[in-house]
Amino acid sequence: MRCELLMIGTELLLGQITDSNAAYMGRQLAENGINLYQKVTVGDNPARIVGALNDALARADVVLCSGGLGPTEDDITRECVAEALGWPLEYHPELYEILLARFSRLGRNITENNKRQAMLPRGAEAIENPHGTAPGLIAASERGVIICMPGVPHELKPMLDERIIPWLKHRFGIAGVLRYRSLKVCGIGESRVDALMGDLILSGANPTVGLLAGPDGVVVRIAARADTAEAAEALMDPVEAEVQERLGGIAFGRDNDTIESVVDGLLQARGWRMAVAETSTGGTIAQRMLCLPAVSFAGGYVLAPDETARWIPAGPDDDDAPGGGSVGRQGVDMGRRLLLDFSVTCALALVFDPGAGRTVGAFLCPAGMRQFVLGHYGDGALSQLRLSVAALEQVRRFLMGLPDEV
Numbered sequence: 001m002r003c004e005l006l007m008i009g010t011e012l013l014l015g016q017i018t019d020s021n022a023a024y025m026g027r028q029l030a031e032n033g034i035n036l037y038q039k040v041t042v043g044d045n046p047a048r049i050v051g052a053l054n055d056a057l058a059r060a061d062v063v064l065c066s067g068g069l070g071p072t073e074d075d076i077t078r079e080c081v082a083e084a085l086g087w088p089l090e091y092h093p094e095l096y097e098i099l100l101a102r103f104s105r106l107g108r109n110i111t112e113n114n115k116r117q118a119m120l121p122r123g124a125e126a127i128e129n130p131h132g133t134a135p136g137l138i139a140a141s142e143r144g145v146i147i148c149m150p151g152v153p154h155e156l157k158p159m160l161d162e163r164i165i166p167w168l169k170h171r172f173g174i175a176g177v178l179r180y181r182s183l184k185v186c187g188i189g190e191s192r193v194d195a196l197m198g199d200l201i202l203s204g205a206n207p208t209v210g211l212l213a214g215p216d217g218v219v220v221r222i223a224a225r226a227d228t229a230e231a232a233e234a235l236m237d238p239v240e241a242e243v244q245e246r247l248g249g250i251a252f253g254r255d256n257d258t259i260e261s262v263v264d265g266l267l268q269a270r271g272w273r274m275a276v277a278e279t280s281t282g283g284t285i286a287q288r289m290l291c292l293p294a295v296s297f298a299g300g301y302v303l304a305p306d307e308t309a310r311w312i313p314a315g316p317d318d319d320d321a322p323g324g325g326s327v328g329r330q331g332v333d334m335g336r337r338l339l340l341d342f343s344v345t346c347a348l349a350l351v352f353d354p355g356a357g358r359t360v361g362a363f364l365c366p367a368g369m370r371q372f373v374l375g376h377y378g379d380g381a382l383s384q385l386r387l388s389v390a391a392l393e394q395v396r397r398f399l400m401g402l403p404d405e406v
Helices: 020-031 045-057 079-084 093-106 112-118 153-172 190-203 227-246 259-270 284-290 325-342 380-399
Strands: 002-008 035-042 062-066 090-093 120-122 125-127 135-139 144-149 176-187 208-214 215-225 274-278 298-301 346-353 358-365 368-374
Touching: 002 045, 020 035, 020 153, 035 045, 035 274, 045 062, 045 079, 045 144, 062 153, 079 120, 079 135, 079 144, 090 298, 112 120, 112 153, 112 215, 120 135, 120 144, 135 153, 144 153, 144 274, 190 208, 190 215, 190 227, 215 346, 215 380, 259 298, 259 380, 274 284, 274 325, 284 298, 284 380, 298 325, 325 346, 325 358, 325 368, 346 380, 358 380, 368 380
Parallel strands: 002 035, 002 062, 062 144, 274 298, 274 346
Antiparallel strands: 090 120, 125 135, 135 144, 176 215, 208 215, 346 358, 358 368
16 A cells, blocks of 8 residues: 655745644554655645645545645644545535534634634535544545545644554554664764664665764664564674674663663663863753753763863873873863862763864773874854764763764
8 A cells, every 4th residue: 555645735835834744644654554655745725735735646546635624714624635536525414513512611602713713625524623623534546545634744644643543553454564774874974884784774685774863963773574572672782782792782772762861871870970171062952961961960061162271270291192292281181170170970071172173072980091082073053053962972881881983
């Protein structure tokens, strides 16, 4: 069964709102074994909506639409479905009675234009919407099936999960599921990850492997189809093990895990607390840790890149220190100051090296110390994000006994 999405609304085309519905629909369809091949977005124009519906019906067995079911003049999805299928619109008094009852419970007065929401193309089936006023509809024709849902996310999501996906699975005899895992890789680029495991991506077998690069790392996505969720999980286990072996064990987390949540967990497991001094990252590490909130985070300092010397005077050169000489020593000294100032067991200090245009880091803890150098890529908030993730990744690798490079 081939499925397409048709997202309706001029506000989507203009970027006035983010299309979170499409992302949610894609995830839910995939997890239920329903094949999604294409997504189209169209504005509130009747000719273009009808054209998009006809094009989708020529390619797909099912077209899932979002938006345009409200009571206003620009809510024209019902009319467009009727035109595309050649079915006249019909008024359903029982739907209007449901609307009247809902407005009464809410203590609101119903208006004449709400009667539009009681109209359906002849032969279409209404889908109850207990979370809003606009019912959905299913129009099953010889050309294919058109299913329409309201565009309001808190109305669309339960309608999709509770009514539409079960209807589709029953109608098309879909029994399988798709499950996936998302592993995170920080500190190395997408091209390096691809070089280590490109053959797994190209195999195209079940499970499949894919990469998604972002500013805070690379996501390795493993997806498996099977009759049950348990069987899909079992298919992914050996593939995940192979991915970890190829990457030297540096991949971490599952799905919603973040680098800061993993570091927090590692520190909590040891009963350690950490303070941070940030220059190049502008407080991004503290912000990420506080968003958890991280039990292991004790606070810290945020300094302008050129302010470090006021806090920690440059010492004698030490050619063995990462980053070169006095800057590397400043990072260690800043870490030692954090241990004293915050009465903690761990310290992470980042010092900007203006001569080399890079950041030198030092992580101190009861198990020892790791010094490292971070290159700068981009500028502004993007650079701060990348540096903060890279620094936390160095902490994670040290606590797990992993090398600083792969």
